[in-house]
Amino acid sequence: MQTSFTPAQLEDPHVAESEKILRRCVHCGFCTATCPTYVTLGNELDSPRGRIYLIKDMLENDRPADEEVVTHIDRCLSCLSCVTTCPSGVDYMHLVDHARIHIENTYKRPLPDRLIRNLLAAVLPYPARFRAALALAKIARPFAPLLKGIRVLKPLGAMLELAPKSAKRAATVAESDAVPPKAEKRGRVAILSGCAQPVLDPEINVATIRLLTRFGIEIAAPKGEGCCGALVHHMGREEQALTFARRNVDAWMAEVEAGGLDAIIVTTSGCGTTIKDYGHMLRLDPAYAEKAARVSTLAKDITEYLATLDLPKLEAQKLTVAYHSACSLQHGQKITMPPKTLLKTAGFTVRDPAEGHLCCGSAGTYNILQSEISTQLKSRKVKNIEATKPDVIAAGNIGCITQIGSGTEIPILHTVQLLDWAYGGPKPAAISQKR
Amino acid sequence: MSEAIQFLPPRPSVLARRDTIISDLLDLLPPECVVHEARALVPFETDAFISYRRLPLAVVLPKNTAQVAAVMKYCHRAGIPVVPRGAGTSLSGGAIPQEDAIVLGLSRMSRIIELDYANRTATVQAGVTNLSISEAVATDGFFYAPDPSSQLACTIGGNIGMNSGGAHCLKYGVTTNNLLGVKMVLVDGTVIELGGKHLDAAGYDLLGLVCGSEGQLGIVTEATVRLIAKPEGARPVLFGFDTSEEAGSCVADIIGSGIIPVAIEFMDKPAIEICEAFAKAGYPLDVGALLIVEVEGSEAEMDATLASIVEIARRHGVKTVRECQSATEAALIWKGRKSAFGATGRIADYICMDGTVPLGKLSYVLEETSKIVERFGLRVANVFHAGDGNMHPLILFNANDPEEAAKAEEAGNEILKLCVDAGGCLTGEHGVGIEKRDLMRHQYSDAELAQQMTVRAAFDEGWLLNPSKVFPLEGRA
Numbered sequence: 001m002q003t004s005f006t007p008a009q010l011e012d013p014h015v016a017e018s019e020k021i022l023r024r025c026v027h028c029g030f031c032t033a034t035c036p037t038y039v040t041l042g043n044e045l046d047s048p049r050g051r052i053y054l055i056k057d058m059l060e061n062d063r064p065a066d067e068e069v070v071t072h073i074d075r076c077l078s079c080l081s082c083v084t085t086c087p088s089g090v091d092y093m094h095l096v097d098h099a100r101i102h103i104e105n106t107y108k109r110p111l112p113d114r115l116i117r118n119l120l121a122a123v124l125p126y127p128a129r130f131r132a133a134l135a136l137a138k139i140a141r142p143f144a145p146l147l148k149g150i151r152v153l154k155p156l157g158a159m160l161e162l163a164p165k166s167a168k169r170a171a172t173v174a175e176s177d178a179v180p181p182k183a184e185k186r187g188r189v190a191i192l193s194g195c196a197q198p199v200l201d202p203e204i205n206v207a208t209i210r211l212l213t214r215f216g217i218e219i220a221a222p223k224g225e226g227c228c229g230a231l232v233h234h235m236g237r238e239e240q241a242l243t244f245a246r247r248n249v250d251a252w253m254a255e256v257e258a259g260g261l262d263a264i265i266v267t268t269s270g271c272g273t274t275i276k277d278y279g280h281m282l283r284l285d286p287a288y289a290e291k292a293a294r295v296s297t298l299a300k301d302i303t304e305y306l307a308t309l310d311l312p313k314l315e316a317q318k319l320t321v322a323y324h325s326a327c328s329l330q331h332g333q334k335i336t337m338p339p340k341t342l343l344k345t346a347g348f349t350v351r352d353p354a355e356g357h358l359c360c361g362s363a364g365t366y367n368i369l370q371s372e373i374s375t376q377l378k379s380r381k382v383k384n385i386e387a388t389k390p391d392v393i394a395a396g397n398i399g400c401i402t403q404i405g406s407g408t409e410i411p412i413l414h415t416v417q418l419l420d421w422a423y424g425g426p427k428p429a430a431i432s433q434k435r
Numbered sequence: 436m437s438e439a440i441q442f443l444p445p446r447p448s449v450l451a452r453r454d455t456i457i458s459d460l461l462d463l464l465p466p467e468c469v470v471h472e473a474r475a476l477v478p479f480e481t482d483a484f485i486s487y488r489r490l491p492l493a494v495v496l497p498k499n500t501a502q503v504a505a506v507m508k509y510c511h512r513a514g515i516p517v518v519p520r521g522a523g524t525s526l527s528g529g530a531i532p533q534e535d536a537i538v539l540g541l542s543r544m545s546r547i548i549e550l551d552y553a554n555r556t557a558t559v560q561a562g563v564t565n566l567s568i569s570e571a572v573a574t575d576g577f578f579y580a581p582d583p584s585s586q587l588a589c590t591i592g593g594n595i596g597m598n599s600g601g602a603h604c605l606k607y608g609v610t611t612n613n614l615l616g617v618k619m620v621l622v623d624g625t626v627i628e629l630g631g632k633h634l635d636a637a638g639y640d641l642l643g644l645v646c647g648s649e650g651q652l653g654i655v656t657e658a659t660v661r662l663i664a665k666p667e668g669a670r671p672v673l674f675g676f677d678t679s680e681e682a683g684s685c686v687a688d689i690i691g692s693g694i695i696p697v698a699i700e701f702m703d704k705p706a707i708e709i710c711e712a713f714a715k716a717g718y719p720l721d722v723g724a725l726l727i728v729e730v731e732g733s734e735a736e737m738d739a740t741l742a743s744i745v746e747i748a749r750r751h752g753v754k755t756v757r758e759c760q761s762a763t764e765a766a767l768i769w770k771g772r773k774s775a776f777g778a779t780g781r782i783a784d785y786i787c788m789d790g791t792v793p794l795g796k797l798s799y800v801l802e803e804t805s806k807i808v809e810r811f812g813l814r815v816a817n818v819f820h821a822g823d824g825n826m827h828p829l830i831l832f833n834a835n836d837p838e839e840a841a842k843a844e845e846a847g848n849e850i851l852k853l854c855v856d857a858g859g860c861l862t863g864e865h866g867v868g869i870e871k872r873d874l875m876r877h878q879y880s881d882a883e884l885a886q887q888m889t890v891r892a893a894f895d896e897g898w899l900l901n902p903s904k905v906f907p908l909e910g911r912a
Contacts, residue, residue: 029589
């Protein structure tokens with residue numbers, strides 16, 4: 001569509017990029033139909049096309065963000081369903097990233113909002129702090145309904161409700177040394193240990209290591225790697241996000257130079273989408289652009305990598321799995337078939353819930369910051385999943401696992417935990433307890 | 436912005452009362468149903484005919500018929516124009532507002548009210564998307580036949596307004612042939628029902644009148660539509676030709692021989708390349724033109740129909756014939772075709788024409804279209820419902836170049852006149868909107884237009900409903 005930026009505005013590389021993105025949009029409106037918030041709220045302002053228009057208006061007029069724009073951009077889940085739908089190839093992801101940075105730089109949020117965001121940014125990316133916070137949350141949990149009744153404290157209430165009822169034991173793997181392959185060596189990978197996942201469910205990466213080493217993959221242990229930066233990136237806190245990204249690039253490139261890496265395995269697809277975007281995020285940093293692009297190429301979702309290992313076909317077993325396709329996998333990374341193919345090859349019966357393209361409402365910190373919409377999306381998702389009458393639910397993202405798990409009695413596991421079990425690992429506790 | 440098409444000048448008396456009107460609307464509706472902040476109105480300034488834009492006075496998003504009626508009653512009394520909006524996917528500017536108008540959006544009324552298989556009907560709210568009706572009945576073996584390419588997003592209310600068509604309308608007819616009843620709010624807020632679950636109703640066929648009336652006779656809030664049983668099987672087949680002319684004459688011969696496939700869709704080379712880039716459907720890239728012909732029925736029936744079609748295609752020098760091998764492949768073939776317009780955004784801005792011509796003139800009009808566009812120094816991609824003769828030349832241009840944008844509009848006007856002169860009409864399914872409004876005189880005599888406006892006036896004497904559309908501004912009563 002038509003844009004009107006001055007040459008001076010276009011000198012800013014971020015504006016220049018956004019202008020290119022906007023030029024692709026032909027306002028056809030297809031994106032509205034698959035947008036979870038438009039489907040829920042029925043207002044075009046809460047649809048991709050509406051947001052694109054709000055962003056265009058704000059950037060063209062070089063205007064600070066205002067409450068109206070912030071409200072509707074904040075409601076965006078960044079699920080990227082619109083990107084899958086868009087026939088013209090509008091790069092909404094980078095457009096909304098730019099808008100979020102613009103908001104962060106030009107808009108002063110009300111105090112409670114600022115505090116909760118500062119709290120999230122200061123705690124979630126750091127496993128030790130997050131673990132301590134969860135211990136506190138366990139004590140405070142009974143107050144959740146009370147907090148949710150007070151408007152400005154609603155996010156705190158939502159946060160408490162999401163906290164797991166029982167704290168998991170800390171992982172012993174993340175900080176450990178490299179793990180040698182248990183079969184003839186076929187490759188060498190690093191596994192992102194990340195931030196929230198090892199605290200919420202350390203078993204996921206433990207299962208990943210068991211499965212990979214069983215098939216001859218050596219696990220490297222890069223020093224100094226941590227949160228991928230997605231969390232603060234989606235809050236528009238770009239400098240903090242880039243600091244995380246640079247630290248990880250350094251850690252992985254050191255490993256690449258030392259022993260070589262075939263892949264950087266990501267078991268949290270939300271992080272995968274961001275790491276695969278490091279090349280873009282650091283494109284303007286001459287010291288990091290090339291290295292970051294290399295890291296992005298090496299980053300692979302666990303199922304994407306497993307699909308290259310040609311795992312043996314196993315006999316069918318009597319377990320029906322509803323596969324929940326995390327938005328960051330299906331829309332962000334365009335990985336749709338490999339997880340299902342892997343599960344089928346491993347002998348599971350796989351069901352696709354209806355409306356699979358719609359987000360479960362987790363979306364990073366969305367279920368804390370936008371708990372009302374998030375709760376509606378969760379109910380819709382759980383209803384669709386339960387309609388397939390599964391024995392277990394599989395998903396590739398800890399956010400979805402926590403979100404969906406808080407709304408159903410059906411056990412939910414990471415895809416890789418089911419695969420590890422099928423290929424000789426221990427039976428996951430969640431299934432043993434239920435059955 | 437090029438402004439060859441004029442809007443009605445805003446009524447100063449309405450503009451002057453802006454604040455009062457908004458506060459009155461807030462009295463009528465819950466706050467989340469009224470959009471009035473200046474910034475928040477911007478996304479409603481246009482639809483998919485994006486060359487023209489006007490900010491509305493306010494937007495209302497009612498949740499039920501009673502709220503729609505309340506808004507209409509108020510606007511009628513206060514003399515405020517109302518522009519209805521479904522999903523805002525109109526290619527003719529049907530949902531573009533004007534400065535003194537309230538946009539009445541039906542997007543919050545998106546519930547399926549009743550599925551009645553015994554009567555083969557679905558009753559839905561007007562804001563339900565076209566595709567979601569078919570999705571709701573798919574597992575029970577039914578579908579809703581009219582399938583505009585925007586069916587993923589466009590609403591049934593908008594479909595009724597424009598009497599929308601689609602690829603599969605060749606066999607099953609357009610919206611008017613599949614609509615059985617509506618609940619409609621008149622301009623003064625009165626609620627009426629037309630038709631029902633039966634095939635015909637006593638008295639005048641007002642339902643037929645409402646279908647295609649572009650939001651000028653009332654606001655449809657509910658619709659009862661016909662459901663059709665899914666065929667045993669369906670198979671799209673790709674026919675590649677060296678030239679558009681060969682493909683065009685082949686279409687005329689298929690229809691002339693008495694065969695009615697479910698769909699015959701046409702793509703020329705630029706369109707094939709655009710759609711392949713998005714859908715990766717495996718369209719042949721080494722041909723000059725492509726027909727997607729879908730046959731349906733039992734295996735034997737499909738084989739027999741297909742054999743006759745292949746024989747005809749051979750006479751027209753068909754180069755490749757490819758039967759699709761799986762349901763996934765068929766879905767991709769249709770996904771590519773249905774995303775053609777949006778996918779064009781990958782290479783250029785465009786305006787999409789909608790002229791319909793007699794099939795015997797298809798090749799001639801295609802050739803002349805190329806000449807016209809070339810004369811303006813522009814490019815064209817053709818992707819359309821060939822079996823219906825419903826052409827969609829997409830004129831490609833650069834929206835940031837005002838001169839080129841103006842040329843694209845002029846070329847478009849010439850193409851539409853060409854269609855009318857060839858014995859066809861201005862619009863097959865997108866509606867007149869504002870885009871083709873000033874060409875209506877090329878299609879109709881003054882007496883014919885006056886008669887249509889007399890009927891319109893019986894519903895809305897004061898020109899409050901979608902007033903800048905359909906009829907040329909000069910010569911209105």
